[in-house]
Amino acid sequence: xxxxxxxxxxxIVDPELCTGCESYFGTPVxxxxxxxxxxxxxxxxxxxxxxxxxxxxxxxxxxVSLACQKCESPPCIKACPEKALDKAEDGSIVVDDDKCNxxxxxxx
Numbered sequence: 001x002x003x004x005x006x007x008x009x010x011x012i013v014d015p016e017l018c019t020g021c022e023s024y025f026g027t028p029v030x031x032x033x034x035x036x037x038x039x040x041x042x043x044x045x046x047x048x049x050x051x052x053x054x055x056x057x058x059x060x061x062x063x064v065s066l067a068c069q070k071c072e073s074p075p076c077i078k079a080c081p082e083k084a085l086d087k088a089e090d091g092s093i094v095v096d097d098d099k100c101n102x103x104x105x106x107x108x
Contacts, residue, residue: 031048035053038052052068068092076093077106079105084100084101
């Protein structure tokens with residue numbers, strides 16, 4: 001019996017439990033713990049550019065974690081006015097930092 005892996009898996013985060021914790025992870029800069037651990041597990045290094053989780057602070061006491069759901073037709077790509085997002089072969093979304101203006105339409 002073969003099991004087909006769901007490439008559209010996602011993480012459900014309970015905002016009541018997210019404390020917004022950060023750590024240095026052997027670097028001079030504090031990193032968000034969930035983002036750092038995600039990049040380490042998948043890529044073997046603490047690199048925030050490779051994380052699949054992004055924590056966003058909406059209010060001083062509310063942290064929300066966003067995880068890419070690898071949608072078939074990603075609305076984040078369509079929402080970007082600068083065309084700074086692209087879908088990689090593995091389904092993850094890649095940001096072109098040279099084009100991105102930081103408007104955050106992709107996460108609304």
